[in-house]
Amino acid sequence: MSEVVIETEGLSKDFGPTHALQGLDLTVRAGDVFGFIGPNGAGKSTTMRILMDVLRPTSGTVRVLGTDPRTGGGRLRARIGYLPGELALDGRSEVGSWLDYQARLHGAAPGAWRPYAERLGLDPGRRIGKLSRGNKQKVGLARAFAHSPELLVLDEPTGGLDPLMQQEFLVMVREARAAGQTIFLSSHILSELEHVAETVGVLRQGRLVTSAPLTELRDRLGTTVTVETEHPLDPAPVGRLEGVEEVHADGTVLTVDLHGSPDALLKHLAAHHVVHLRAEAPDLETSVLRLYHDDEEADR
Ligand SMILES: Nc1ncnc2c1ncn2[C@@H]1O[C@H](COP(=O)(O)OP(=O)(O)OP(=O)(O)O)[C@@H](O)[C@H]1O
Ligand SMILES: [Mg+2]
Incomplete structure (x- = not known):
């Protein structure tokens, strides 16, 4: 068994009366492409923010690359490429100078982002504030991939990308996987990740409904x-x-x-x-939706 890169035990997060995470046990192994699937409000972004120490849990334990994110600080963050769900970019900067600045923060070689910007069709001379949503997403992706981090945590990476760029993104994920990096990425839609994820975790109301290799999930569906x-x-x-x-x-x-x-x-x-x-094969998407639904029935 390969080394565990992300591990949460009994992870809970309350926002006032909202129980965003309710005892989440999650394991992601080194070298895996783990697709984190779930409907709106399931707790995907909350989980990722806790991994990045943007948020602190109400209870439970978290380890990322063997370290508690609370104490890992900048050294831990430099080993991770994070694409947040809500990207906060400096609108006044130019794409290239902002990515150079980010590279310095991550201790990456200056210009390591250039090949990614190029393949995503991003113009380094444009002002970030003037970019479309999809192009802003590309800036975030170039930043996350540029320093070849051991772990990529990508919150809805395909959001806003056109189909051609989605394909390019999947190629980037496969390359990262081949280079031994671990990829943890979220989506609402399984079919978006079906061709790249090796393990799928389905989250619903802050709990993991299932976590299994995609091949096993397919076998289970017959x-x-x-x-x-x-x-x-x-x-x-x-x-x-x-x-x-x-x-x-x-x-x-x-x-x-x-x-x-x-x-x-x-x-x-x-x-x-x-x-x-x-x-x-039955449509995986429909079957996973049924999985959400069956679980709701069981809750009643
Ligand atoms: N800062 C916050 N304050 C209050 N409630 C929050 C906050 N962040 C998240 N929540 C609530 O926690 C729950 C989980 O939200 P989260 O954003 O993690 O879901 P998600 O799975 O990422 O959903 P989506 O697919 O819509 O991005 C939701 O009910 C949300 O309203
Ligand atoms: Mg989210």
């Missing part, structure tokens, strides 16, 4: 197999086959919810004339 046969099939014996969790018959079309190996199903089908067969 495969939907749709079969059309020349003559209608009896669904009952299909429902008893190994790996079949649910079966629905509509005339000559059977829809099967399959978990694990399709072997038993295929052998059963081999005795019939199969006109058409399709196997597809």
